[in-house]
Amino acid sequence: MIVTLNGSPEELPDGAQLSDLLAVHGHTTAARGIAIALNGAVVRRADWAAQALDDGDAVELLVAVQGG
Amino acid sequence: MIVTLNGSPEELPDGAQLSDLLAVHGHTTAARGIAIALNGAVVRRADWAAQALDDGDAVELLVAVQGG
Amino acid sequence: MIVTLNGSPEELPDGAQLSDLLAVHGHTTAARGIAIALNGAVVRRADWAAQALDDGDAVELLVAVQGG
Amino acid sequence: MIVTLNGSPEELPDGAQLSDLLAVHGHTTAARGIAIALNGAVVRRADWAAQALDDGDAVELLVAVQGG
């Protein structure tokens, strides 16, 4: 399946979960300083481990950067 | 009947109209620079001549003053 | 003889006077808005007509210009 | 004899010296933070011990105060 990650298409194995996507990018579900929105809604940290993904999902994976 | 004019009670003959109240205070319904609220609602200038009054009505009779 | 006018050498006939120098530069001794220093001293307007010049004299011929 | 100290007359035994005057006011010639003018002239510290006084002398005895 293909999801959109931070605006770019990304191919994932069918059945992949959010935790798989995080792993691909070097993060675990315990990672501090990251946040995830799925199709415009915040995914609570407690739900990261079990969150399923579907073809066409839009994922925003955000990290802490210098600011403000 | 008794109406409240600008916060003070004022006795009027039964059946008195807004125009009578104005006349008592030296104004005609053609007077420029005055405005009237009846029970918290604006009375349009066009309605001044025909506006009835009831016992207990609260009338605000406002005039132009120096300001701002 | 040679005099210095405003920092540059200028040849004049022997016996030339200040009035001659002025005339060469299009001014009369009645000219308003000009001033003359001879060898570092002011020449009074009254003395312009009769002021002699000597070889080597340094003349400053100043005119009114825009200024502050 | 009578000298003027800081603008007021002060009686001293004849033959009194500057050091006597200082002593009267609780200072020695070694005192730090004081200065002396005699008849409008500064008396150098080195001269305090031996400085004579005459009748009519005007002495300014100055001390360190809070300032500026």
Added chain:
Amino acid sequence: MDDPLLLAGETFSSRLILGTGGAPSLDALEASLSASGTEIVTVALRRLDPTARGSVLDVVDRLGCRVLPNTAGCFTARDAVLTAHLAREAFETDWIKLEVIGDDRTLLPDAVELLDATEQLVDAGFQVFAYTTDDPILGRRLADAGVAAVMPLGSPIGSGAGIRNPYNIAILRESVAVPVVLDAGIGTASDAALAMELGCDAVLLASAVTRAQVPARMAEAMRKAVEAGRLAHSAGRIPRRLYAEASTSFAGLPAL
């Protein structure tokens, strides 16, 4: 220089709007209005005072000025809207100087109530002259809501403290296409000139004139100051420098 002021579809030659509050007498007021050259004058509505002699309106009418009624003293959109409707009846004008204040110590406008009242009044066909802060974003919101003019304060009403943040006034001026009228805080002539130099289209003031020791003289000063500031604004001022720039050339200095 022909340079008329356009406000709510009308044309004026004076860029000075006068408030009438604080004048020691109607005679003094008339002299001041006259000396100021103003064509627009603010008035308020208050309960009839049987002891009052004469009417500010007679003065304004006699001088041929347009009336700009205000909503001074209103703390809520509701009161301000009601007052505007009363003023429309009283003065037969759609013009309203909209003041909705947040407290009675600073008389500063309340952004939320101000925007609310603005929307209601624009919908009801009023020409809204909105007394506001110097906040450029709020000014743009008012412009977007359809006001006839954005009227930022220089400093609190009657404070005479001038323009405390000229940068905000300049940025606000750039941020909207509608007229900007500096309203409140002017203390003296140079304040009024500065307002115009910052690009304001007009100046509205009251206390600076009415409470001056010689009101009519200050009114004349303000007229000239506004004209001066307007001319200076379009004349293209020289830049500010730290050091000097000689106005008399050093070239041609004599050897003395």
Added chain:
Amino acid sequence: MDDPLLLAGETFSSRLILGTGGAPSLDALEASLSASGTEIVTVALRRLDPTARGSVLDVVDRLGCRVLPNTAGCFTARDAVLTAHLAREAFETDWIKLEVIGDDRTLLPDAVELLDATEQLVDAGFQVFAYTTDDPILGRRLADAGVAAVMPLGSPIGSGAGIRNPYNIAILRESVAVPVVLDAGIGTASDAALAMELGCDAVLLASAVTRAQVPARMAEAMRKAVEAGRLAHSAGRIPRRLYAEASTSFAGLPAL
């Protein structure tokens, strides 16, 4: 208000003195002088430039202005005194704008040479208009030395930076009995108005007009600004407050 300016025993109706340096052309200068309403104009003396067309003096004479020659470019009392004597011959006037500067980056006056030159020129019968710092003590020394006017700078010549220390100007104004003319630093109309509000008797400026994008328009602005500031000064401004002071009374507010 009849309010003439007295300078060196003469009377003027305009309180704006114009410098002529920096004007793009004599035509532009004439238009500016005319628009400014000035009656006194400064000029300098420099070596004859054979390529120059027309004379600033013709312009000044045509407008009927008084000439105030300056000693611009002089760094010493000696040079300034000599220049003043030359100017007396050139313009048949005892008036001299005395400038004795300390460096060519700031063009700030040199107190020591200035006082020296002042004393020499007063002795020689000149009417000395002394360009000086905003130092009240130096101003008083110049007044004591007999100058016709003390002329403190607001900021460096041609800087357009306005009046950097208005407090000193106000204190200086109180410290002397002779006329005080704000000379140098004016950038725009509000600066000129402020100078007058601080109590100055007149304003002298050049670059602010001559180097503006539209000189004649700025000249007109300055004329009005000086008049405005003068009127405001004598009209008695309202005090500055931190908070508001209502211009519309809260009394008589309706219950809506």
Added chain:
Amino acid sequence: MDDPLLLAGETFSSRLILGTGGAPSLDALEASLSASGTEIVTVALRRLDPTARGSVLDVVDRLGCRVLPNTAGCFTARDAVLTAHLAREAFETDWIKLEVIGDDRTLLPDAVELLDATEQLVDAGFQVFAYTTDDPILGRRLADAGVAAVMPLGSPIGSGAGIRNPYNIAILRESVAVPVVLDAGIGTASDAALAMELGCDAVLLASAVTRAQVPARMAEAMRKAVEAGRLAHSAGRIPRRLYAEASTSFAGLPAL
């Protein structure tokens, strides 16, 4: 003087909050944070940049600072609220520096969206640190809505223009009971000291340190300036006078 800062129920000894934007490197940032003595640091959330090395969070954690995430870049209440919720997940904190801006040239806050977002976030249990204008009435509305701190700007973000309207800051400080943090516009140490002298409880700054030529040195300057301003505020400064007040007595002057 024991004078801790209370924010959202927690106690801090430093009154300087540092933004991390603009630092040339994480090493430079760490040195600056360390020199500043700050205990609270702002960070933002942005899309993962695979090329980035190291994390600002590691720096902040290593120094034991509290994280104050911001909503920089949001123009609407909706975006800001969503960003705040994301930040809560990312940093496991209810603290949020709420920025809702009106345009990208001034980065000034939009009062309407700001109030809307504030109400939503307070309802959702957030400790809202509201970046706002210097408008005292808006500040009071934010306080009434339950913010942890009102954070008025001195001048636009990153402008280094200092506090353009100190009067408004002082009035805002008096108008609310919650902590007031001067946020945005600080350019140098005296600006930070002034903020504290005006009664602010803390100062938040970023560019003034991170973009200084020697960031860590400026960070140390800011630490001392904030402490100095805080002390001066409570030490009771002398009044401002026009004239002098002798510090050395004239009494006892000798007759020399």
Added chain:
Amino acid sequence: MDDPLLLAGETFSSRLILGTGGAPSLDALEASLSASGTEIVTVALRRLDPTARGSVLDVVDRLGCRVLPNTAGCFTARDAVLTAHLAREAFETDWIKLEVIGDDRTLLPDAVELLDATEQLVDAGFQVFAYTTDDPILGRRLADAGVAAVMPLGSPIGSGAGIRNPYNIAILRESVAVPVVLDAGIGTASDAALAMELGCDAVLLASAVTRAQVPARMAEAMRKAVEAGRLAHSAGRIPRRLYAEASTSFAGLPAL
């Protein structure tokens, strides 16, 4: 940062010089001097007051500070020179803070008498610390005359009005090679920080501390403010801008 102050051939770590005038008691003075970290303290000479208890000199000596005697109250070069010589005898020091004032309302220095006294005292081997105006040309003359430090005022002594013309202070700082000490007018911590940011080498103040409501606390504030300003000066501040400059990047904003 090792950044000692060099004055008259000696080295100091504190850049704050304290005047002692105006302290409510010697105890309060001692606490203030101690909190300020100063190493140099001014004192005056006056006629012995038999009722006085304790001596300022004991306090100064106990704290190990250097004494800088002043000539406060002198109106002429003659009096100031005589006072300096008296001070040399009293304190066995060649250091003298030279004050020659022009009037007793402003306590502003008199340029002419000041220069005269400076020349006499330099000839007599004194290290002259010259209290002067903010005039850069006069400052250069003092430097040329051989002073140990040029000490321009920010505003009148004891006025607490801060630095009225920071441009002049900055230009003066550039104009001389000797140390520049901002002397007089400081009211609060941000004033002291600003003086250092303008490039001054040190700050001298008295009333701001001694007449504060809590002198020792203000002294500590001043110590930190001077350090802050010095650091900020050399840290290279960001430029001032009219608009914003984002501290948080817009790059990487999520699509929410």
